[in-house]
Amino acid sequence: MIRSMRPLSWAVMAFSVLLVVGCSSSGGGGGKLHMAFIYSTTSQNPFQEMAFGAKAAAEDVGGIDLVENAPPAINGPAEVSQFQAAIRTARDGIAMETLTPDLFVRPLQQARDAKVPVAAVDTMAPADAGVNLYVGNSNTDLGRTLATEMLKHIPAGATGEVVLGDAIPGLTLLAQRLDGMKQVLQEQRPTLTVLGPFDSGSEPVDNFNKWNNIVKAHPNAVAYLGAGASDAVSLALIQKNGGRKFLVASCDPDAQALVAVKEGYAVALASPEHWLKGYIAMRLLAEHARSGKPLTEGWWNPGGLIINSDNIDEITARQQDEQSRKQWFAKVTAQQMGDQGKYLRPLGEAN
Template identity: 30%
Template sequence: MRILGALLAALLTMTTAGCSGSRRPGAVAFLVASRQFMFVQEMTLGFAHGVESVGGVAHSETGPGVADSTAELKAYRDVEAAAPGGLSIFTLSPELFADSLGTTTATGLPVIAVHTPPAPGSGVSLFIGNDNYRLGEMLGEAVAGTLPADTGGVVVIGSPSPGVASLERRVAGVRDALHRLLPSAVVVGPFDTKQEPSANLRAWQTLRNANPDAIAYIGVGGRDVASIASLRAVGREEWSAGAIGFDGKSLGLAQKGRMALVSTEPYLQGDVAGRLQALSAKTGRPLPVGWIQTPGLLIDSGNAAAVIGRQISQARRSEWYDDMADAIVRSPEQYLRPIGQV
């Protein structure tokens, strides 16, 4: 993969050498790993809204239909060829993009990593995203809160991309919270639950069949939400369910107290990236340097109805997020942490 990244970096060297002086200062782009994921759709909606909130800057949002690193690398080359005045990127494979991004950032193009931290050597100095350990900890605490403290039994953890650093941090947070709050429970996993939707559902069905007496099933990736919600909708009351992310069915279950959810708040991440990128393109304002830590949101029976209402329309989302996004962009130094702490 490093060879592929190096080859792309060489191609980009030729591309950017020819267009570094002809970038379109009034246009910014957002490249994503897969338009299939609901949380990515939320990010792109937020990015578009953020750019339009600043005004006077064109924007584009693109990426492969499914999670495919090779396809995203090709899309990256296409975005570079369009010579935008700024680039935001979400990828599931930051190491694969390190060389290419290093070439891009060396030209002076403002680049923001969104949702997934940039790899060392990429030259990307601004990351907008969550503390993934804390997200996992929040979810573990929420699931533990649905069970007696002396509960024994097995808790099953699944991940659609084992080995991905951000998801591993979530797993660590879940595990530590469960060990602290349910010391008699046995935590197993993370098991590979796959990124493709039907494969993910089959993986969770297999885990359920293999562990019929488990006291809880917890997914740490956005793909897991729909599958666990499908199982929970017909599952026994004796087991608990939790996931990071949300969809319509899971929000309905959370409203009934039958599922714990932690949202990464991807719309907010995209919104902040869009505003910062547009201001940079429009006014020359430099991007902040560091990690803008955006908060996660625990969704349960107390606030699920409000979140369901938020998701009805773009206008509702804007009403929900505008004040926070504006505060972050107006005074980013209040939200910044060193990027090395990610």
């Protein structure tokens, strides 16, 4: 059973966390598993994709009472509250994605003390939080592959500005993507001038307004590169409003970003394959709870995908609904779960 959960008040939550210490897992030997996926927000595509993947894994394993919970907009303290409430109810495991990892040091220690297994998804947990499983792609490689794809449209020796946008300044995973982009631009097109990254905002309205200002400040840029989920959507709308096209590449398969690729307002998207990360994390937690074997440790890198004019129709069909996603990823999940050593590396190598 998959269900949503309303956040508890701080007082009730704190009392609940105290109660959970010393409780043991309830799902060994084939009984009902009580698990959760706690994530940053319901308002943006990347986090919705992870939730779909976690749900699919719970369905595949079966016998899981899964709670999926997130604030309606990015709100670190509210997510902490939801996570701490889940410690009490999801005793067999919690997959957690957050954009505010520094707020989770103590809550993750509480989960560890309560013997609730935790897997970090997309964003690494703080080093001293006791979380030894991280499921996330190489964001440096993602940035490199996106920039490499974009350079197919910029000839060698070209001059001009390439403008970078950072949806959440200070967030390590986006900084890694941007570092990868800059590496490729400097290596392969040293005659270009790289500007930024500029704060482009995360929530859709803020993202559009900030990109609109960035484009006005740099109207003749050769290209605009974004590291977040809303960038291609905003830049496509700016192009339509202004009646001219320019070169855009960004990340994440938001439905409107896919339309932007199809209509020629973005040349490429780099998908971190968030669905797959949610699936793998929940599947590993569930198999640990079922078998009693130690939880997998290390950095599981499920890889990424470039979306362009060659595969846009296939990926658009994949993204139609939850079932189409599950069908498309079935071979991928079987391959990765069947050859786990190929995808695991030490936590210290995550980039």
